[in-house]
Amino acid sequence: MRFVLEVNFDTENMQLKPLEELQRILGDWSQRVAMYPLEPGSQEDVYDSQNEEVGEWAILED
Numbered sequence: 001m002r003f004v005l006e007v008n009f010d011t012e013n014m015q016l017k018p019l020e021e022l023q024r025i026l027g028d029w030s031q032r033v034a035m036y037p038l039e040p041g042s043q044e045d046v047y048d049s050q051n052e053e054v055g056e057w058a059i060l061e062d
Contacts, residue, residue, distance in 0.1 A: 001040055002062055005029070007055040013048045021048050029057060 007025060008014070014021050025046055036042040036059075043058035 001038075002060050003057070004060055005046070005055070005057045007046060009054075011048055011050070011052050011054055013050045013052065014054055021054075024049055025054075 007022065009018055025048070029046070032044070036044070038059060040059055040061035043056055045053050046055040046057060048054045
C-alpha cells in the first residue's frame with residue numbers, strides 16, 4: 001500500500017503563491033486524514049485557496 005499526493009501548479013493561485021498554497025493543502029490533508037480509512041481506494045480531490053481543483057491524494061495498492 002502507498003500514499004500518493006498529486007498537486008498541479010498550473011492554476012494562477014498556485015503559480016502566484018506556490019509555497020503558501022502547498023502548506024495549506026498539506027495542513028488541510030493532515031487534519032482530514034482521520035476521516036478516511038487507510039486502505040487502498042481511499043482518495044479525495046485537492047483544492048487551492050480559491051477552491052480550484054489542483055490535484056488529488058489517494059491510497060493505492062502496490
